[in-house]
Amino acid sequence: MEIIINNKTIEVNRELTVLEAAEENGIYIPKMCAHPELVPYGGCRLCIVEIEGRKGYPTSCTTLVEDGMIVRTDSNILQEMRINLVQLILSEHPSACLLCEDIDGCSLFQETIRKVGVTTGCRWCPKDKDCELQRVVESFGISELSLPGLYRDLPVEKYDPFFDRDYNLCIYCGRCVRICDEYRKSSVLALRQRGKHTTIGPSFDDNHTDAGCEYCGACVSVCPTGAMSEKSRKWWGNPDTYTSSVCPLCSINCEIQVLSLHNKIVGTIPPGNPHETAGELCVKGRFCLSEIVNRTERILEPQFRYPEGYGIVQWDEAIAKGSELLNATLPGRSAVFLSPDLSLEEYQAAKIFSEKVLKTDEITSSRLDSKQIACTKLAFDSVPLEKVKKADLIISFFLNGNYNYGPLTMAVKEAASSNIPYYQIGWIKDTTSRFARHNIIPAPGDEVKILDKIIECLENGTCDNDVIRELSDQLREIGNTVLIVGPWILSLTNFTIILDRIRKIISITGSKLYMPDPYGNLKGMLASVALKPLESVIEKINRGEIDLMYLIGDIPISARKKVKHVFYQSAFPAPEDLIPDVILPSTLWGERGGTWAGKNGSTVMLKQVAKAHDYALSHIEIFTRFASASKVKGANAAIKSKSGKVPVKLKPKMPDEFALASVRTTLVSPGKKLPFVIVQEKSPHVYMNLDLSIGIDGFSELVKPGHVQINVSDAKEMEIKDGDSVHISNARTEKTYQVVARKNIHRGVAYLTILNERSDFKCNPCYVNIRRADV
Amino acid sequence: MNQLNSSFTETLNNHLVEEGSLIPLLQKAQEQDGYISPEKVAQISEYLKMTESQVYGVASFYSQFRFTPPGEHSISVCLGTACHVNGGETLLNTIGRDLDVRPGESTSDKKFDLKRVACLGCCALAPVVKIDDDIYSKVNVVKLKEIISNYE
Ligand code: SF4
Ligand code: SF4
Ligand code: SF4
Ligand code: FES
Ligand code: FES
Numbered sequence A: 001m002e003i004i005i006n007n008k009t010i011e012v013n014r015e016l017t018v019l020e021a022a023e024e025n026g027i028y029i030p031k032m033c034a035h036p037e038l039v040p041y042g043g044c045r046l047c048i049v050e051i052e053g054r055k056g057y058p059t060s061c062t063t064l065v066e067d068g069m070i071v072r073t074d075s076n077i078l079q080e081m082r083i084n085l086v087q088l089i090l091s092e093h094p095s096a097c098l099l100c101e102d103i104d105g106c107s108l109f110q111e112t113i114r115k116v117g118v119t120t121g122c123r124w125c126p127k128d129k130d131c132e133l134q135r136v137v138e139s140f141g142i143s144e145l146s147l148p149g150l151y152r153d154l155p156v157e158k159y160d161p162f163f164d165r166d167y168n169l170c171i172y173c174g175r176c177v178r179i180c181d182e183y184r185k186s187s188v189l190a191l192r193q194r195g196k197h198t199t200i201g202p203s204f205d206d207n208h209t210d211a212g213c214e215y216c217g218a219c220v221s222v223c224p225t226g227a228m229s230e231k232s233r234k235w236w237g238n239p240d241t242y243t244s245s246v247c248p249l250c251s252i253n254c255e256i257q258v259l260s261l262h263n264k265i266v267g268t269i270p271p272g273n274p275h276e277t278a279g280e281l282c283v284k285g286r287f288c289l290s291e292i293v294n295r296t297e298r299i300l301e302p303q304f305r306y307p308e309g310y311g312i313v314q315w316d317e318a319i320a321k322g323s324e325l326l327n328a329t330l331p332g333r334s335a336v337f338l339s340p341d342l343s344l345e346e347y348q349a350a351k352i353f354s355e356k357v358l359k360t361d362e363i364t365s366s367r368l369d370s371k372q373i374a375c376t377k378l379a380f381d382s383v384p385l386e387k388v389k390k391a392d393l394i395i396s397f398f399l400n401g402n403y404n405y406g407p408l409t410m411a412v413k414e415a416a417s418s419n420i421p422y423y424q425i426g427w428i429k430d431t432t433s434r435f436a437r438h439n440i441i442p443a444p445g446d447e448v449k450i451l452d453k454i455i456e457c458l459e460n461g462t463c464d465n466d467v468i469r470e471l472s473d474q475l476r477e478i479g480n481t482v483l484i485v486g487p488w489i490l491s492l493t494n495f496t497i498i499l500d501r502i503r504k505i506i507s508i509t510g511s512k513l514y515m516p517d518p519y520g521n522l523k524g525m526l527a528s529v530a531l532k533p534l535e536s537v538i539e540k541i542n543r544g545e546i547d548l549m550y551l552i553g554d555i556p557i558s559a560r561k562k563v564k565h566v567f568y569q570s571a572f573p574a575p576e577d578l579i580p581d582v583i584l585p586s587t588l589w590g591e592r593g594g595t596w597a598g599k600n601g602s603t604v605m606l607k608q609v610a611k612a613h614d615y616a617l618s619h620i621e622i623f624t625r626f627a628s629a630s631k632v633k634g635a636n637a638a639i640k641s642k643s644g645k646v647p648v649k650l651k652p653k654m655p656d657e658f659a660l661a662s663v664r665t666t667l668v669s670p671g672k673k674l675p676f677v678i679v680q681e682k683s684p685h686v687y688m689n690l691d692l693s694i695g696i697d698g699f700s701e702l703v704k705p706g707h708v709q710i711n712v713s714d715a716k717e718m719e720i721k722d723g724d725s726v727h728i729s730n731a732r733t734e735k736t737y738q739v740v741a742r743k744n745i746h747r748g749v750a751y752l753t754i755l756n757e758r759s760d761f762k763c764n765p766c767y768v769n770i771r772r773a774d775v
Numbered sequence B: 001m002n003q004l005n006s007s008f009t010e011t012l013n014n015h016l017v018e019e020g021s022l023i024p025l026l027q028k029a030q031e032q033d034g035y036i037s038p039e040k041v042a043q044i045s046e047y048l049k050m051t052e053s054q055v056y057g058v059a060s061f062y063s064q065f066r067f068t069p070p071g072e073h074s075i076s077v078c079l080g081t082a083c084h085v086n087g088g089e090t091l092l093n094t095i096g097r098d099l100d101v102r103p104g105e106s107t108s109d110k111k112f113d114l115k116r117v118a119c120l121g122c123c124a125l126a127p128v129v130k131i132d133d134d135i136y137s138k139v140n141v142v143k144l145k146e147i148i149s150n151y152e
Helices: A017-026 A076-092 A102-110 A132-140 A175-183 A218-222 A283-294 A315-327 A343-359 A370-379 A385-389 A406-419 A446-460 A466-475 A489-493 A495-507 A522-530 A534-542 A617-631 A635-644 A699-705 A712-717 B002-013 B019-035 B038-049 B052-061 B079-087 B088-099 B141-149
Strands: A002-005 A007-011 A070-072 A163-165 A190-192 A200-202 A229-230 A240-245 A253-263 A264-270 A303-308 A308-311 A334-338 A395-396 A421-426 A439-442 A479-485 A512-514 A548-552 A565-570 A582-585 A592-595 A603-606 A674-681 A707-711 A723-730 A734-742 A749-752 A766-772 B071-078 B114-116 B130-131 B134-136
Touching: A002 A017, A002 A218, A007 A229, A070 A229, A076 A132, A175 A218, A190 B052, A218 A229, A240 A603, A253 A283, A264 A283, A283 A699, A303 A315, A303 B134, A308 A522, A315 A565, A315 A582, A315 A617, A334 A343, A334 A534, A343 A522, A343 A592, A343 A617, A343 A635, A370 A489, A370 A495, A385 A406, A385 A479, A385 A512, A395 A466, A395 A699, A439 A466, A446 A466, A446 A495, A466 A495, A479 A495, A489 A495, A489 A674, A522 A592, A617 A635, A707 A712, B002 B019, B019 B038, B019 B052, B038 B052, B071 B088, B088 B114, B088 B141, B130 B141, B134 B141
Parallel strands: A002 A070, A334 A548, A395 A421, A395 A479, A421 A439, A479 A512, A548 A565, A565 A582, A674 A749, A707 A734, B071 B114
Antiparallel strands: A002 A007, A163 A229, A190 A200, A240 A253, A253 A264, A303 A308, A303 A582, A592 A603, A674 A766, A707 A749, A723 A734, A723 A766, B071 B130, B130 B134
16 A cells, blocks of 8 residues: 655555554654554654544554555644643653753763752763653754643652662653563553552552562663663663673573673663663573673682682782692593583583593583483473464473573463463462463472373373363363473472473373573583583592592582592682682683574574673683693694684583482372472572572572562461561471562462572472461 | 451452453452452452552552542542632641541541542532531631541
């Protein structure tokens, strides 16, 4: 069809709004509330146009193009009305940043002494020079207010992690509310009340966390004004460089854009137009990454442990002293530990270094125990994420999608809201739970029994439980099923049996599997280096067959073992009890280019974005220096050349499972029934040797390690408040914790995040009693 | 409390799980408690598979719903045109200040709640204040204090 906009004939072949058609053809119509991902809203009315034959001034963002339409976008009357609309906005929006007569000088030299307070807005709005309202005002050339100013005087909300909200700057475009609802499907924000009393936020006085916020940052990204701002980069000013990259914080490896300013990473956002991109990232990729890189607690210089204590040394000395220890170690008597968060180049270099300089093949990773190996073997058959989106039935097992795996949870929510049946088996109310036909919350012991029942129902058609029958019927009838298995399964006592049952369900039904893992480059590590299971290496250490441990961004043990030497090479400090002999500061993701595992076995090359502090060297550089010092012929050159050549296609090789007596294959009895089920999850939020749930303030507020999380209503019934101490006990264990009362915990469940190898309660899940510590 | 909750569960089960059930359920909740409590919002949202924010957002849009428990006595100040020009706003502010209560809420001792209404249909008597079922006409600030003291 053809339409005419401002006398220009335009060909339109799809269903478009007038606004979209104009934009595609380079015709500017001011807008504020329209957003490409969102259903047209018609709230701000800035996009009004004149259409021949139509009454009044329709909003172009809500009007579909019709053949033969004749549209005007720029008549005087339209401009005048738009200016009046902007004036109305400005009467409530602090506007000194827009209209102050000292704007030019102030932005250059900050010359004026009449700094205006936040109440009226000034150069000190976090969105200054990046604000859509500012741009609209400038485009109209407005330089004076025509209406009296009103300051709403709403308190600035700073009590939630990661972003602040100053609704005094809000223009009620509703983009944040709609992006959270329509696009992320979290529906955390609502427009509350109406008219001039409207405010934005969750129900009653809820904080964002209890309202189910994932801290995905979509609302912050799409807010056209400074109403929403990221805490960590609020006052940095606008980035000077946008570099595309991938997130190294889980196996999904989302595409991101890294925002940097003067070679410093100030933030990370999803790909696309920075003002419009809502993206699929989770909180880790959206908010934590830059905080990780900018963490002040880094190893600053090389250190050597003398008999009288640690001394700071120059790199040359560190290499010389380290080399002495390396040379004194016999071949085969070193063990190398790798972080699953390194680049392919770093793995190649580590491999050659171990082979030629350390002369050992005892290479492993703290994350590569036999359970993880068993899981990863299964995960090799994981289907791409796109298959989750296209599944006809989705069942998740032990998935904790809170603060995790953004694209996965979005795929589930999207499928389920288009009526694809979704069932969730597990203990956490995550962002997908609301979309499940049924949330099955297994009692201790039932995590296996439920799977057995499903199998029985599939095989014999007998089933005494309605929900299980419904689920099994669906499994049998619907071909295109995806089972999502969360890595939480690794922390469960009956892990081996559960894994076996899941395999069985897959073999009976032909279902596909999706298994995210929380490591950035586990696949790359497995494809680059021939690894041993963690237990076999640890056993060797315990038998005294290892003299030197070389830890590369990885800490397999919290306290030093009986070995002669420990080398510790990482960006973040080691726990005190590790007592390394040589400490070598390394660079981090973003501070050195590298290649990562991408989608479906491909690889992604990343550029260096930021500069590390002066004394940090890249892992590869450290290996090369040791190689030169070692006098092993060709080692240096081999590291250099091999680390320059990484595979384009990844073929991960798995070490053999290390059959260990400690891995149970018989069902563990759950013990006596008590009022609560305690579930423990090993923190999946680790990058290198930094646990985000301790290392990143905002994140620790969400995950709260060391605290027990229970449902708010349960807490209320027991008269327990946030922060109170409780005793949690069963026949075997009694422990005291501080309580966090949350809405995202199912009733009757108590949830613990575990940081160490060892869990607090022996059996996971198990029954417990909870009582207040003060009665 | 538990009994109330279980009777509300019954009410919930009498409604289909669909958006159209939201307003009727909110009305039932208010009938039962006299206001929309956070607990009821939680129950309704759980049942309808909506978030509490969505439920609250819809509920707060309508002035028929209140979110704090009603007081023993309900004070309505008319702000219809006639009452407004005759000083209804001043009456509202006075009560707000004296009893420390905002429109739509109740005093901390739950004695009174305050709301604004638009035209009680007796404009000739403006400004009008209604307490429970009693209408007071041609009220002024002095008279108002006296009237209220009768309820304290
Ligand atoms: S951060 Fe994400 S989940 Fe939270 S309110 Fe914003 S859009 Fe919604
Ligand atoms: S907070 Fe921002 S996005 Fe949300 S309504 Fe206000 S201006 Fe729009
Ligand atoms: S889902 Fe994984 S890859 Fe994506 S942003 Fe989160 S941690 Fe990063
Ligand atoms: S952009 Fe069309 S009404 Fe806001
Ligand atoms: S305006 Fe108050 S009674 Fe009509």
